[in-house]
Amino acid sequence: MATKRLPQHDIPGTYVFDGAHHRKGYALNMMCMTLNVPENRDAFRADEEAYLDKFDLTPEQRRSVLERDWLEMLRLGGNIYYTFKIAAFDGVSMQHVGGQMSGITEDEFTQMMINGGRNSFG
Amino acid sequence: MATKRLPQHDIPGTYVFDGAHHRKGYALNMMCMTLNVPENRDAFRADEEAYLDKFDLTPEQRRSVLERDWLEMLRLGGNIYYTFKIAAFDGVSMQHVGGQMSGITEDEFTQMMINGGRNSFG
């Protein structure tokens, strides 16, 4: 069943959240979704490990959340709009997350954006 | 704002569940929807009046439910697929409901169906 269903989106450094990603990241993203509710944020704050026990994450997904490895979360099926809820919970910025995913510091990332953003890649 | 938005469905004895009906019957139908959950059916069984207090029904809608006035429920914005959940709860048949709405007994309605259904109206 090697049907190539999607048009090729072979864009370096870019994760297209298609059906395969949806399936792979379902539990991870749905866990993130629960952080929209204040009571759940309190519970996550009180005990992250215990909170994650309630969801059917793979060990790799679990580790990526605990370690705030934003790029790894993407690779494991995370969708940035969902996983960013963890960053919002942490109070870190989109520049922090963007920097970590692209291997630079938050300040470097912020300055890159002020300078007009990333204009070339790969 | 007398825009006549819908094609005329001027079909005697027939209630088309359009947007106006949706708005009118929203609370009534959503109340019926809760009867899909066993615990809610238990609560409704224990005290219908108290159960209905939890929903924003009009006095007329409330009375129509308590009196099992199926036709009145339709007129007040009920959708048959929702209101029939009350009949299922009661353990009464679609023939009972159909008979009451059309002014005949359940047996008469059942026999009419066996004879080929209602072939003319109005």
Add this chain to the structure above:
Amino acid sequence: MAEVKFGVATSHVPAIGVAIDNGKEDEPYWAPLFEGYEGARKWMADARPDVVILAYNDHASAFDLSLIPTFAIGVADEFPIADEGYGPRDIPPVFGYPELAWHLAESLILDEFDMTIVTDLPVDHGLTVPMSIVYGKPETWPVRVIPLAVNVIQYPPPTARRCYDLGRAIRRAVHQWDEDLTVAVFGTGGMSHQLQGERAGWVNTPFDTSYLNRLGSEPEALAEVTHTELLKEAGSEGIELVMWLIMRGAMSREVREVHRHYHVPASNTAAGLIIFEGT
């Protein structure tokens, strides 16, 4: 290559499910209906599609008035049996085919059908009764199912034309799938019936007979039938017949009718069944 080879259209009356679940198929009221289903079950025992794409409508089970999708496609691994108010039917869960379902969802959206993609989808009698009609009471369903839920209980449903065109798009998408699979498409609901109002009990056998006669040979004409005509002629709930055109659209232009059955009544409904094979 996957191929849509079979098309089944059938009523999905809940009372038919109750009769099957409670072993009432031989009772005098039900026997004439189930005699006509015998041929469908025999046919299915030979046909054995690998996947069924099943167009049906949810009846206030998975969806309620807070959110009403026009077309929703189920992409889950498994679809639980809904509690419609008297406990779920005691039948096996329905297993999906997520890879193919996602392919369909993606293809259909790129083909300009505005699908809702659903993972959390308990399935009600609209889907399960047709399964019981053609498969009886197996331990597990011998087929994977892709549910396609169509709104018909909030006016306006999609037009007959839109349903027919959706069927054609489904056919194109299935035929792009690189796995050898035999696919059946089911269109369910109807035939003429009206559950509500002073006109409750409405049945229009001449209309139904004509619909059965024309479905194979003149689908383009049936695709032009308006909602107003369906409401009037087939009854307020008979408008479910638009879903039969999804099946017909997914079949080849020419089809061979292999089985047909029509009986009044099943509960308050004129029950119809028709099976096509592609050419």
Add this chain to the structure above:
Amino acid sequence: MAEVKFGVATSHVPAIGVAIDNGKEDEPYWAPLFEGYEGARKWMADARPDVVILAYNDHASAFDLSLIPTFAIGVADEFPIADEGYGPRDIPPVFGYPELAWHLAESLILDEFDMTIVTDLPVDHGLTVPMSIVYGKPETWPVRVIPLAVNVIQYPPPTARRCYDLGRAIRRAVHQWDEDLTVAVFGTGGMSHQLQGERAGWVNTPFDTSYLNRLGSEPEALAEVTHTELLKEAGSEGIELVMWLIMRGAMSREVREVHRHYHVPASNTAAGLIIFEGT
């Protein structure tokens, strides 16, 4: 008769909302962005549409992966402000226009757009930030809003062509409504940005400039831009630009550009704004 007179396209970056809510509009980082919004606010103070039809995308607020509508139209009286993970924005609730929204829903479905009809719809920054951009911080919003939520965060979004055609159908439907109403259609999201992956921070000013230049005069050409091109040129989140075409489709063939602004960055995004009046 109701008429679509105005079209607004704008980014909907959450940080812009945070800046407004916290009075940071004059800070050095934000001042160049908000200077460009002044003209939009002045224009809006004169234009004063009665109704805004606002195309935006939900960002895991009202919808999640369990159910993803391609096009959802909000028919409620009121839409609460969503909690996106740090409490709801402290802004007034958004009041809808259910009668007109239902007219649109019905017209669009009969016009073969497969809308999802939603009553329970908390609205997130996708909708509220554009409101803040053009209306500032009023006690209550001086307009009724019909939310049109478009999936762009699950691949595949609707095509640019489909969005443009939806806009055209919205125009037809609005013009059938017998009440004297001035309607503005908003398309939101974009411009080029990528929040995720090693390419995070992607901005493509030449692409954005071209898009702004062509939106008024060559919308048919922009309607042919593929998802692949958008993902590559505008970035993975820049694909939101398809929603700008809903606005453009809803406007007259010829439009007059009354305001434009472009600034990099707003958070990780190239922020664009363009306003059209119909002819």
